[in-house]
Amino acid sequence: MRTGSSTALLTDHYELTMLASALSDGTADRPCVFETFARRLPDGRRYGVVGGTARVLEAITRFTFGEEELRLLADREVVDPRTLDWLAGYSFSGDVDGYPEGELYFPGSPILTVRGTFADAVVLETLVLSIVNHDSAILSAAARMVSAANGRPIIEMGSRRTHENAAVSSARAAYLAGFTATSNLEAARQHAIPTTGTCAHAFTLLHDSEAAAFEAQVKALGVSTTLLVDTYDITQGISTAIEVAGTSLGAIRIDSGDVGVLARQAREQLDTLGAKNTKIVVSGDLDEYAIASLRAEPVDAYGVGTSLVTGSGAPTAGMVYKLVAVDGRPVAKRSSHKESRGGAKSALRRHKPTGTALEEVVHLASAAPERGEHDRVLPVPLLRGGQPVGAAPTLEEYRARVRQGLVSLPWEGLKLSHGEPAIPTVFA
Amino acid sequence: MRTGSSTALLTDHYELTMLASALSDGTADRPCVFETFARRLPDGRRYGVVGGTARVLEAITRFTFGEEELRLLADREVVDPRTLDWLAGYSFSGDVDGYPEGELYFPGSPILTVRGTFADAVVLETLVLSIVNHDSAILSAAARMVSAANGRPIIEMGSRRTHENAAVSSARAAYLAGFTATSNLEAARQHAIPTTGTCAHAFTLLHDSEAAAFEAQVKALGVSTTLLVDTYDITQGISTAIEVAGTSLGAIRIDSGDVGVLARQAREQLDTLGAKNTKIVVSGDLDEYAIASLRAEPVDAYGVGTSLVTGSGAPTAGMVYKLVAVDGRPVAKRSSHKESRGGAKSALRRHKPTGTALEEVVHLASAAPERGEHDRVLPVPLLRGGQPVGAAPTLEEYRARVRQGLVSLPWEGLKLSHGEPAIPTVFA
Structure with missing residues (x-):
């Protein structure tokens, strides 16, 4: 309102x-x-x-x-x-x-x-x-997630899973609890919360190839962007990401599968490719328990949606x-x-x-x-x-x-x- | 919005x-x-x-x-x-x-x-x-409740347990599913949903006695109103309600305790007092399971709040x-x-x-x-x-x-x- x-x-x-x-x-x-x-x-x-x-x-x-x-x-x-x-x-x-x-x-x-x-x-x-x-x-659920993340950044991206106006207040509550940013643009307008976002799978699917999608994104958003690498095959996706963006790529995002195992593999692959500073963002049905279980993994940031906006139970x-x-x-x-x-x-x-x-x-x-x-x-x-x-x-x-x-x-x-x-x- | x-x-x-x-x-x-x-x-x-x-x-x-x-x-x-x-x-x-x-x-x-x-x-x-x-x-949760109520009316009263704008959309969804009315006034304005409501415990507590509260309510809202009888002692509350309103009282509401047992006792008491047409409304943390469990009880209408607006799980x-x-x-x-x-x-x-x-x-x-x-x-x-x-x-x-x-x-x-x-x- x-x-x-x-x-x-x-x-x-x-x-x-x-x-x-x-x-x-x-x-x-x-x-x-x-x-x-x-x-x-x-x-x-x-x-x-x-x-x-x-x-x-x-x-x-x-x-x-x-x-x-x-x-x-x-x-x-x-x-x-x-x-x-x-x-x-x-x-x-x-x-x-x-x-x-x-x-x-x-x-x-x-x-x-x-x-x-x-x-x-x-x-x-x-x-x-x-x-x-x-x-x-x-806010109570968000605080548990921040606590579980133990200093790593969390991005709020749950707008699509709650009422369109509750989404704005949820983004605010998450930020007050210590989340880094939100995906919700109205939260920027109403509450001056920082927003962030890059691309979804749809953008890759729109293109004739994953490489073409990554090229378009890097051209438009710069090499500091986050490339979503799990549309087809993650290992191939990471190779393509580094080929296209170079070793200064900001981050990759993994949104499906066992993100802990995948993050470890991705870290090794990125390091081998020389992209030692490219960060790894994980998302996909994370809650405070999943966040805590990833503490030992080479994850640089979390994206959290459904569990945040529904108060995690x-x-x-x-x-x-x-x-x-x-x-x-x-x-x-x-x-x-x-x-x-x-x-x-x-x-x-x-x-x-x-x-x-x-x-x-x-x-x-x-x-x-x-x-x-x-x-x-x-x-x-x-x-x-x-x-x-x-x-x-x-x-x-x-x-x-x-x-x-x-x-x-x-x-x-x-x-x-x-x-x-x-x-x-x-x-x- | x-x-x-x-x-x-x-x-x-x-x-x-x-x-x-x-x-x-x-x-x-x-x-x-x-x-x-x-x-x-x-x-x-x-x-x-x-x-x-x-x-x-x-x-x-x-x-x-x-x-x-x-x-x-x-x-x-x-x-x-x-x-x-x-x-x-x-x-x-x-x-x-x-x-x-x-x-x-x-x-x-x-x-x-x-x-x-x-x-x-x-x-x-x-x-x-x-x-x-x-x-x-x-809407999906509401449909299960309507189905469980098996023809008895259900009133949506969950606004206080969800985001203030989600409350309006929840009231609409409940009504589409077959609820009788909502407590939410903005749902009347935005969606032309019928609203209803009478009194909370606060109104009884405001007064020097339960009888004084009931008298004020009946005077203002008429004998067809619903009197909330469980502020102090339910049996006494029902006696007082009928004394004040007479046997044409519209309904009583019970909002706490084992509402099935209490409804049965209340029905007997009302009948004994000659208030055979006074209806019994029950509320208080009801969900579709509680509604179904009350099918055999003399309940005339349900008030449902939290479980409706949170999608019942x-x-x-x-x-x-x-x-x-x-x-x-x-x-x-x-x-x-x-x-x-x-x-x-x-x-x-x-x-x-x-x-x-x-x-x-x-x-x-x-x-x-x-x-x-x-x-x-x-x-x-x-x-x-x-x-x-x-x-x-x-x-x-x-x-x-x-x-x-x-x-x-x-x-x-x-x-x-x-x-x-x-x-x-x-x-x-």
């Missing part, structure tokens, strides 16, 4: 019928606190990474009901005329606090807290959750947006075992003197526990009276935060295998 | 560098055929349902490069000035054929075929795949867009075992005289097999010279097509358990 257009209808019908009911009985103005948190991490995951915060804040500024939105609601009789009048004048004027985007989170971490009247805050539920559930799922972060306080009084659903704790909360993370995280302490905002020298308060002010607090972080700041978070985890926390959260959440 | 804005940057960088290379060596004008198909169905699925076709056709009409798009490509040096000139004049003028949206598909089914010059057709790859991979994944359809013919000559990648068959193809589905599907016959377009009385040619013309062929189907026509498709499956094909495709694909 383009900047400037309204986000107000990206909302569940019931947010507005609740509003209508609350306006009708006078409860709409009660001061409320809504908290966004995950009851648990996706199956076996050891940490999550908060994603989407900046997009949420931006989307809230566009959450206003113009003529077109109001007409739809009126025509469909979603709400009564009084509620339409209220919506016509709406723009969020409450406060938002939250974990900075790129921060780690654990079960129960209050990653985004919205304070305002019931009316002001309830209408944002769907939009807030859509964004943080999607972006956190992708966890396509949504499963966060909820719960009313936890009304008029300063804690409230909570009580009918089931679902984790629900009333009262406005904050959190701090305790660390060893070495900087290693020890535990996530979630506590009532009104009763902060003693804070040690190495503890860190996690939520920061994001909106006050509906207005942004401070300047938006740069892309580099987000990336640094994710890096620092991963470094702070106890070593078991970086294991890819299924397990418990890397640190426990303590409810104080 | 609003109608009217360009879709051109929802594209992988390499589509444009391929274009640049092809323009530079004169191959850009070669007549090409690209085919969209799934090599396999998601793990264990017995059929897929084509989704997104109408959205693809609409997005193609907006695939044009305006000043803003060209400036981004120039500033980032994605392509050379000659390519920018070409893109400035681009709008798709080729032909598209495909399976009608809502049609069943199987491995290898050529669900969307794009014919044009290489340049015309290659640039559409990412956009086409993003849309059909997302929408087909959701298969969040992408995994379709590819492959160049299969250049200048009328078949082409195909040959280096791996991946299923790739050169040549422009068509398909027909053979049926028994009873209408039950027998097999999917995928054949070279130039060599159609004999067509029996009960066989049906699957692809239809969608664009000619870039222009739509015929009027767009109505929502009801899509829904009827999905229904007919499911009825035509052999009975094993409707089993929810993992298995082989319901009918074999025969490559003739």
Whole structure:
């Protein structure tokens, strides 16, 4: 969605019928606190990474009901005329606090807290959750991949395997997590993410021979380009690539087969041909496990698609947006075992003197526990009276935060295998 | 994304560098055929349902490069000035054929075929795949849920668990599959899908008592509304609901616990209270298996969220867009075992005289097999010279097509358990 257009209808019908009911009985103005948190991490995951915060804040500024939105609601009789009048004048004027985007989170971490009247805050539920559930799922999966790649570059190329707009947000999340670049051009426009790309198999198939395709590509994109060598026969493809481009060829890409074995063979062949600086890029259904399994192989960069944009088995972060306080009084659903704790909360993370995280302490905002020298308060002010607090972080700041978070985890926390959260959440 | 804005940057960088290379060596004008198909169905699925076709056709009409798009490509040096000139004049003028949206598909089914010059057709790859991979994944999962619900209504309420724009397309896909309504208001605006919704737990928690919340809701929304009864204690909640609304209450909703057991108890309680016509809606992490397991229970409608918008374990359809013919000559990648068959193809589905599907016959377009009385040619013309062929189907026509498709499956094909495709694909 383009900047400037309204986000107000990206909302569940019931947010507005609740509003209508609350306006009708006078409860709409009660001061409320809504908290966004995950009851648990996706199956076996050891940490999550908060994603989407900046997009949420931006989307809230566009959450206003113009003529077109109001007409739809009126025509469909979603709400009564009084509620339409209220919506016509709406723009969020409450406060938002939250974990900075790129921060780690654990079960129960209050990653985004919205304070305002019931009316002001309830209408944002769907939009807030859509964004943080999607972006956190992708950012969390991406962080595992970056960690598995152990310093080698990863290129995000999953646009074709997800919704066309989710692709743009996925590219952003991957970049915040530490990916090098994306294939998605709209991510360059909307989020200033670097893009990259060269050729697909179709380009080779278009030509009368592989050599003709490589010649055209090198002529157009230069010898620093990446030639895709697995259209017909990889060994032949590599020979042809070096014949055409010379030993200064930037890289070859292998997109099929056992890429570990093939990378080793390709490295030997390239070295023998004198192309010792030609890099090897591998792609083709890679996920964090495949990336980790390639650590010992002569791979210079990874291209990752499907697994990134689908959250590598966890396509949504499963966060909820719960009313936890009304008029300063804690409230909570009580009918089931679902984790629900009333009262406005904050959190701090305790660390060893070495900087290693020890535990996530979630506590009532009104009763902060003693804070040690190495503890860190996690939520920061994001909106006050509906207005942004401070300047938006740069892309580099987000990336640094994710890096620092991963470094702070106890070593078991970086294991890819299924397990418990890397640190426990303590409810104080 | 609003109608009217360009879709051109929802594209992988390499589509444009391929274009640049092809323009530079004169191959850009070669007549090409690209085919969209799934090599396999998601793990264990017995059929897929084509989704997104109408959205693809609409997005193609907006695939044009305006000043803003060209400036981004120039500033980032994605392509050379000659390519920018070409893109400035681009709008798709080729032909598209495909399976009608809502049609069943199987491995290898050529669900969307794009014919044009290489340049015309290659640039559409990412956009086409993003849309059909997302929408087909959701539509396929939704069809299984509709089939499991066996005539009972299902409401789509998953917006909060997927990207905010994917939510809108998911709501559409669910409705095409036979869902009754969605919670997503933007789906009403963009796609004229019916919406519904009443209240969440927050509304009850906002009030001083459950009774006060129910009174406010009934006053605002009428006695035909659905009261959410599981905030505190379900038995008490149902008593209160009937006390407040009377025995003409439209429905109650249960969103937690073992909804089968709870529905049975609720039905008895409602009947005892004289509310024999008050319906029971259940929700809370339902998927097709949970829906099927509730068939024997007194449930009147289902609310489905997370599992729908995440494709119930298969969040992408995994379709590819492959160049299969250049200048009328078949082409195909040959280096791996991946299923790739050169040549422009068509398909027909053979049926028994009873209408039950027998097999999917995928054949070279130039060599159609004999067509029996009960066989049906699957692809239809969608664009000619870039222009739509015929009027767009109505929502009801899509829904009827999905229904007919499911009825035509052999009975094993409707089993929810993992298995082989319901009918074999025969490559003739």
